[in-house]
Amino acid sequence: MAGLITDPNMTDPDGFYEDLVSAHRGLSDAESAALNSRLVLLLANHVGDSSVLAAALEAAVNTGSATGR
Amino acid sequence: MPTAQVLDSHTYPHFDFRTPPELSGTEAARHEVVIVGGGPVGLAAALDLARRGRRCVVLNGADTVSVGSRAICWAKRSIEICDRLGFGDRIVEKGITWKDGRVFVGDENIYNFDLLPEQGHRFPAFVNLQQYYFEEFAVARVQNEPLIDLRWQSRVTGVAQDGDAVTLTVETPDGVYTLTADYVLAADGVRSAVRRALDLEFSGKVFEDRFLIADVKMKADFPTERWFWFDPPFNPGQSALLHRQADDVWRIDLQLGWDADPDEERKPENVIPRIRRMLGPDADFDLEWVSVYTFQCRRLEKFRHGRILFIGDSAHQVSPFGARGGNGGLQDADNLIWKLDLVMRGSAPESLLDSYDDERIFAGDENIANSTRSTDFITPKSPASKMLRDSVLALAKQYPFARRLVNSGRLSLPAVLSNSPLNTPDSAAFLGPMRPGAPCLDAPVTVADGSAGWLLRQLGDGFTLLGFGAAASALTEDGFAEAMRAGPVPVAILAVSDDPVALGDPDGLASERYDARDGALYLIRPDQHVAARWRTVDPAAILTALRRACGLADT
Numbered sequence A: 001m002a003g004l005i006t007d008p009n010m011t012d013p014d015g016f017y018e019d020l021v022s023a024h025r026g027l028s029d030a031e032s033a034a035l036n037s038r039l040v041l042l043l044a045n046h047v048g049d050s051s052v053l054a055a056a057l058e059a060a061v062n063t064g065s066a067t068g069r
Numbered sequence B: 001m002p003t004a005q006v007l008d009s010h011t012y013p014h015f016d017f018r019t020p021p022e023l024s025g026t027e028a029a030r031h032e033v034v035i036v037g038g039g040p041v042g043l044a045a046a047l048d049l050a051r052r053g054r055r056c057v058v059l060n061g062a063d064t065v066s067v068g069s070r071a072i073c074w075a076k077r078s079i080e081i082c083d084r085l086g087f088g089d090r091i092v093e094k095g096i097t098w099k100d101g102r103v104f105v106g107d108e109n110i111y112n113f114d115l116l117p118e119q120g121h122r123f124p125a126f127v128n129l130q131q132y133y134f135e136e137f138a139v140a141r142v143q144n145e146p147l148i149d150l151r152w153q154s155r156v157t158g159v160a161q162d163g164d165a166v167t168l169t170v171e172t173p174d175g176v177y178t179l180t181a182d183y184v185l186a187a188d189g190v191r192s193a194v195r196r197a198l199d200l201e202f203s204g205k206v207f208e209d210r211f212l213i214a215d216v217k218m219k220a221d222f223p224t225e226r227w228f229w230f231d232p233p234f235n236p237g238q239s240a241l242l243h244r245q246a247d248d249v250w251r252i253d254l255q256l257g258w259d260a261d262p263d264e265e266r267k268p269e270n271v272i273p274r275i276r277r278m279l280g281p282d283a284d285f286d287l288e289w290v291s292v293y294t295f296q297c298r299r300l301e302k303f304r305h306g307r308i309l310f311i312g313d314s315a316h317q318v319s320p321f322g323a324r325g326g327n328g329g330l331q332d333a334d335n336l337i338w339k340l341d342l343v344m345r346g347s348a349p350e351s352l353l354d355s356y357d358d359e360r361i362f363a364g365d366e367n368i369a370n371s372t373r374s375t376d377f378i379t380p381k382s383p384a385s386k387m388l389r390d391s392v393l394a395l396a397k398q399y400p401f402a403r404r405l406v407n408s409g410r411l412s413l414p415a416v417l418s419n420s421p422l423n424t425p426d427s428a429a430f431l432g433p434m435r436p437g438a439p440c441l442d443a444p445v446t447v448a449d450g451s452a453g454w455l456l457r458q459l460g461d462g463f464t465l466l467g468f469g470a471a472a473s474a475l476t477e478d479g480f481a482e483a484m485r486a487g488p489v490p491v492a493i494l495a496v497s498d499d500p501v502a503l504g505d506p507d508g509l510a511s512e513r514y515d516a517r518d519g520a521l522y523l524i525r526p527d528q529h530v531a532a533r534w535r536t537v538d539p540a541a542i543l544t545a546l547r548r549a550c551g552l553a554d555t
Helices: A013-024 A029-047 A050-063 B040-051 B076-085 B088-094 B131-143 B193-197 B268-279 B325-345 B352-378 B383-396 B469-475 B480-484 B509-513 B539-549
Strands: B003-006 B031-036 B056-059 B073-075 B096-098 B100-105 B108-114 B126-128 B148-151 B155-161 B166-172 B175-186 B202-218 B226-230 B239-244 B249-255 B285-300 B308-310 B444-446 B452-454 B463-468 B491-496 B520-524 B530-534
Touching (some): B040 B056, B040 B076, B040 B325, B073 B325, B100 B383, B155 B175, B175 B193, B175 B325, B193 B308, B268 B285, B352 B383, B463 B539, B480 B491, B480 B539, B520 B539
Parallel strands (some): B031 B175, B100 B226
Antiparallel strands (some): B100 B108, B239 B249, B444 B452, B463 B520
């Protein structure tokens, strides 16, 4: 996974997580999904490098769900 | 499958059937090349063959040119090809020149694009012109060309080939005949009779959506730009496109959705209210042509089948967003004809024709990929895909980055044939886009008498060595032209320098575009793609590259 940072890298991980959950508060499933997709697009542009984006996409696809079936 | 309805404001020429030798009892010759299909691609192929001194027969099933506007956007590269074939200026004079596009979400103009932001090109980014005009101009050229035998009302119904020849069965008003050719070019469109006769698989992706094309005639003062709407108020939840053509005809393309009934939607009583919602209650317009269609993106697995070569829509089909059908097809003809000529001349091995497959399948896949991406953006296939698309549109209103993701069609650009086996890899460092496989960029030049000209106009129908600076002077040294005679084919020499007999570069744009500040030498193919480039002049290296470009690499 060339270039994708998977070790801790956020300046305020707990704060970010709290903000992310708060942003979804009161939203319908559809509104939440739309918010997430806007966020993905904004972050993807910030990352920019297509190999990092491909690695992130692959990591997300391959991780599956923690509460899995 | 498109169904058209013509409301007759264009006067279509009628072309008579003339009894060919095969039916008149005189001895019928075996033909070198027969082209099946007299659309833009078949006619371009015929004109290119004639420029190389080759005879051909063109079989057209119809008795007139394209009925309905059909293809309307001719890209810069296509006009450059037509210019070499002798009718580029007519397209520009009659057509509508444009390079700017606007994209709307709802009724808000979220961004604009410019397809040719730089100066110093003879031809514009795009010219819009109805397909019937394109074909009329090409037919006018063909009729002045004694080497081309254009046969109207002649429909191919059977195809057979062995290692030696192709035999076609042709149905005409006077009866059926057979005709035999060394090579057959199948330029007979999406529903190719040749492809079906050979029972070749034409597979790919079908898009489950329906679109209405309505060409309307009206006096309107919209700018000559491509306007595309996502979710406009006059077609909620769907897309729309507005584009100007010649003679005050406007192309309107409205997404209808998969559930629309094509037979109902093409009825004028249903079309007119849709158009009125778009143009306003006071708009004064007439319906010119109506078609309801679905998209497919697909291609043949191989474009060469022995002595039969597929060019244009018979080989590959794309959605119309991006204008990659007609423009891609003209590049097929441009790519194939010089190769076919060299093979028939005996200057190149028959395997050179396989490079047509290599290069144009690569280009076809690029066109299909672009067309598929546009269509997936315009007509998202799943709730998740629609969610992402709508998120891009929402972000695009505020943020420039998202505008680059909005895909209302990526308009046709010529393929850069970077991986072609005919290329010679660089041995020196170069900047800029003119790498091996790239189509040559135009630039203003001054010609020998001091008058203004264009670089691409100076390239002929064969191979050219284009030298800049110090490399240019080496080309004119004694013995150089002599050394080039050892090559498999003739090479024309063009020099760009301060020498009064050379081409001048008044604005420095040619040197800039070809990264020639330190001197440069380009070997350019007959289809104006770069085969090789160097910083210095080495006749042996040039001859090696020339042989490679002619498919003689292994001999």
